[in-house]
Amino acid sequence: MRAVIYARYSTELQSRTSVEDQVRICRRRIEQEGWQLTAVYSDRAMSGASHLRPGYQKLLEEARAGMFDVVLAESIDRLSRDQEHIASLYKQLSFRRIPLITIAEGEINELHVGLKGTMSGLYLKDLAQKTHRGLEGRVRQGLSAGGIAYGYDIVRAIGADGQPKTGERAVNNAQADIVRQIFSSFASGKSPRTIVSELNKQAIAGPHGVPWGASTIYGNWRRGTGILNNELYVGRLVWNRQRFVKDPQTGRRQAIPNPPEEWIIEDVPGMRIVDDELWSRVKTRQEGVRTNIMRDDDIRPERARRPKYLFSGLLKCGACGAATSPAVSDITPARTSAIAAPARTVSPSGATSSKSRCSPVFERTSLTPISSPPSWPSTGRSGTGCAARRMPPGAATRSSSPRSNASSPESSMP
Structure with missing residues (x-):
């Protein structure tokens, strides 16, 4: 056999x-x-x-x-x-x-x-319960239940019984300065992406020695993850925020938040890095961003970003209903930013287009009383799709662009 x-x-x-x-x-x-x-x-x-x-x-x-x-x-x-x-x-x-x-x-x-x-x-269930009990006991003593947050070092020492000490940490002063810098930058109005860009330009290593990422800073406020949500920086050790259960279909662990009454919270003043005033300013700004994103029962993540133009995030194509997006226009030597319908948008006539509209033109046209049809600059790009068909009659022939002439597709449009 x-x-x-x-x-x-x-x-x-x-x-x-x-x-x-x-x-x-x-x-x-x-x-x-x-x-x-x-x-x-x-x-x-x-x-x-x-x-x-x-x-x-x-x-x-x-x-x-x-x-x-x-x-x-x-x-x-x-x-x-x-x-x-x-x-x-x-x-x-x-x-x-x-x-x-x-x-x-x-x-x-x-x-x-x-x-x-x-x-x-x-056996597995009993082992999990005993492990959880042991970790809780460690947290009750103000010790770490596992892992190490940015801004701290693991303390390796031998106890009086001759056994290695576990769960003890000490503030890393160099990293603590970076933590305070992150909190101050965010409280002053900088976005996590801007903060990340500045840290990476300064060649400051992130957690585990890798470059910084925006999610590392902002994290998830409900789960207490991310630099800005770690209460250990104000001397509070919070444990048991979530539990892990295994998905029977995939076999992978899923994090499930625990109710607040099950959290274990201990004061560890020796671990404080950020003062209460700075922490409160950060929390106030985070709450404002969340309120802006989720107002009117409509979750809109783009509201968390400062718009570049007056109509950023608001314009839609009148023919196909697609949202406009930033593009680059060649109507000026400076290659000004423009707003364009999505590439290859299908119009009611079946044609496709990638036409663009300069954002400043939209703003001037909307904010200035219109006494005569506006002059719409042409991008010189080919296409007769929905964006082109929304142009005012004769706009292409009035364009000051040298590319707009009788031989161009726009000049033959009704």
């Missing part, structure tokens, strides 16, 4: 030789049975709660291809700790008449799948 072995260990805290140890005892069983070992599948430092493991997926793929006759493992929980996944594996192997044998349980049947699968599921 063609036999294969599967081995796995869960975390980096376990011995790296764990896989080799599991393979060795499985080889011994194969030799006793007189089988032929054809392949070894393994996953190192990967949880059995997930089926998205390269070695495990390779095992399933080659089982479907009929490339072996029996599967060996040290125990059933090496294959999976999820009851649904182990049941699915057993069904697939049984369908192809491939026995699943473990050193601990022998040949696996429905009873093993039900009992061991349930026990593995309970």
Whole structure:
């Protein structure tokens, strides 16, 4: 019989030789049975709660291809700790008449799948609860429950009991200055993108040594992420804002916000970097931006950006209804910014166009009383689509552009 072995260990805290140890005892069983070992599948430092493991997926793929006759493992929980996944594996192997044998349980049947699968599921749940309890105890002492925020360093020291201390931090003065600079810049009216641009131009490394990004600064105010939302900078340690649950379809973890009453909040004055007055100014501006974006029950992210022109974000094509967008016009040597309908917009006549309108022209035409038809400059671009058809009669022939002549498409329009 063609036999294969599967081995796995869960975390980096376990011995790296764990896989080799599991393979060795499985080889011994194969030799006793007189089988032929054809392949070894393994996953190192990967949880059995997930089926998205390269070695495990390779095992399933080659089982479907009929490339072996029996599967060996040290125990059933090496294959999976999820009851649904182990049941699915057993069904697939049984369908192809491939026995699943473990050193601990022998040949696996429905009873093993039900009992061991349930026990593995309970083990994972119990482990998660104990881990959560331990982390909460650490936070209650004002220590970190994991990770390190920008502006702080990990303190590595040995305690009185001779064991390494964990969860202690200290303010990094150089990074703390950058944090205060970010808060002051935002409070004075600068956008996160502008702040990011300035930091990157100064070659100031962001968190983890990578360039700064706007989301790193602004983050998500509901989840407390981002430089501007981290309450640790004002001496408050907030933990348990969210929990992670696994999507049964994708197997990936999803962050779910916890209600505020479940948050754990501890005062850690030694971690303060930003004073209360500066923090309040930042929060006030953030609230103003959110109110502007979500006013009138209409969420409009573009309202958070300062418009370049009077009609930015307001103009739409009268023929197709598409929103206009910034473009570059060649009507002047300075290549002034223009507003244009989207490229290749289809007009009612079936034609396409990428015509542009200079924004200052729109503003002058709208704000100045119109006593005579306005003179619309031509961009000299080809096309007879919806934007061109919205031009006033004879506008192309009145254009001062040297490109506008009797041979141009615009001059022949009614």
